[in-house]
Amino acid sequence: MEDERKWEELEVDCLMNIFGRVGMESLLLDVPFVCKSWYKATLDPSCWQYLTFPDLTVDRYLDFDEDGYWCTLIKRFVDEYRLDESRFSVTAFVKFIISRSKGKAIYLRLSPCASEDVLKNAADECPALKLLSLPSRLVNRNASIIQEIIGKWTNLEYLVLGSSYNLENFLGQISIHCKNLCLLSVANADIGKDEAMAIVNLLPKLKQLILKKANIDRDDLVTLLQGCNELVLLDVSNCIGFDEEDEEIAKLASHIANFSSQGSTLYDDDDYYEGHISWDEDIYGYGSDW
Template identity: 50%
Template sequence: MGCLHMCPDLRALQLPQDLPDDHMLQIPILISKWKNLEILWLGGTFQMQEVLAQINIHCKNFIGLAIARAHVEQDEASAIVTLLPNIKQLFLRHAYIEKESLVMILQGCKELEYFDVRHCIGFDEGDDEIFKLASRIRTFKDEGSMLYDYDDDYFPTCPNLIVLELPADIDHDVVSKVPKLTSNWKCLEFLRFGTTFKMKEILAQISIHCKNFAGFSVSHADIKKDEATSIVTSVPNIEYLGLRNSNIDRESLLMILKGCKKLVYFDVRTAKVSTLEIIYQISIHCNNFVGLGVPNAYIGKSDASAIATLLPNIKELDLRCANIEKESLVMILKGCKELEYVDVSDCEGFDERDIDILKLASHIRTFKPEGSMLFDSDDDKERDNDGFDLDLMLSRAGTRSSVRLSARAYGQNQGITLERKKNTARADELQNKVLGDGKSRSSVKTPARAETQQRRARSSVKTSARA
């Protein structure tokens, strides 16, 4: 993106469909530098209204807009009409655009000379009203457009869909269809967002149609005040929420914790709110809370004391890759008597073989200290923190249905991969992974354990050398 700052005479710009969201967020800021811009190709409708608003202010010679596989509803159509009333060329080929939105554009953009809406979904080619409104346009193309896409396989009807995942690399135009399809998924319980795009609209529809909805997760995303408000207003009764590594400010996070009083499990990692304050707010507002995930965090004595004192009945604790000393972990293990699952793997501050810790944790059904050491001498250690493990959470939570259906709306054909999983099989698989098919943890040698032993050996050599 750096080179674009150096193009004050830029006249035409094409943005790819796979442009990352954080790059796309910079485009409206850069528009003010491109006063000679005439034609713009957008890879989707994300940030479209913000971009058009800046074009309206700074680009007086602008004549043409193209959007790849756009999803144009009334808001997008209104933005085009209001912000680009004098546009002369408009390319919306392969778009999803309903007749009402197309009519709005035809009525509002009086100076259009070229308008391409071929192979669109939402209106029929040759529609009498549309044809009449477009008769003044020198070149109007609507060939191949139809009211419905009879070959559309982006999403299944799936009336019994329970779990839906929208990955981070999914096309925004596909995500745009989700709000309208939500009415088909009355059994939906869990949703994993890969981006906050259309999150507010999706949650609003979920609040209407999905009465058994229990929770969702989103990682590495920007959670602003609007998104936080939509969570509290649309799905205040959710039990599971994952915001791992998301950018969320203190005000928005506290709004969620205060508004979602039925939270049972919360997974979060943010530098803007201390772990201590998160624990305190949960203890005040969430009376049924039993599971906390704050991986990669620093857990000091005050944090450990807060967990032991304010969350004494907690059952699940995920502190993987955390910096936590033995004294703090001991405090938690002594204070939280009902713990059933504790993940403190790959932590710094205590040794995975510490006898005192293993003795205190002996009553815990699943205790994972593997890879943890008193000091980490390997500066290049790569930590595993790839997001909220929805499958693992579902299998541990003992949810209502014995069959889980996950839908991944992506792939080269943007199709659906349907995968059925039985909780019993998943539980057996997890137990085998943890216990090594009946063997004790100490007798099972894994690659991670071997790597840990190698690092510990290197650390001992360095210590001896310094001595």
């Protein structure tokens, strides 16, 4: 009987393909300590193409989020590498993770509390990004910085924002620098006349637009429907400002292969915000590769 092949003897390319999917904590604190070949594989930038940072603060690890996940990760990292807790910097840690990708990261989801320094570092160190996800707190607190750096991601195809704050200015930079953008998702947005016109005028070739749980008046939705002629997906479900059974809206949207307005209503009510989802609701399942 032939000897069974051992995990540590797998080809490096195969290992890297697997390790790129295991998640940040395992990639940092589990996989490298199995054997030398696994450790070597984790150093390859292809293992760090998908960078997802959960909620954290920018000061000390003892101040981290309530659910304990990130605190546990940081505590494990500090303990494993015997670092001085009093001198540990979350900003430096995040920059260290980003540096592992060596410019090959294609997916980046930053923490709501990421510092200005982290944002600028990500813009410089992740030029190949195709999907960028920014939570609401980060957008609201660093709008001017994001506007300044977003044009550096010239390969961007998917943009997920947790807030519509400063949306017009963001889209202005995107229209100039990010010619491949095909999906825009904005959570809990306030879409008025100016925002609707910005989407129409600045992103005329947009393919997918996700505005779940937005505040958007009927006239502004009509503007989007009449102006975004290349949409294949428009999700305006559970919005406030128009009725989901509006026949004219349905007619204007008839050319869009995937259109959803389910749950949308003209007015808010006491039950609307019960079970309101967080900014980073899964955007998968909309025909993208993500």
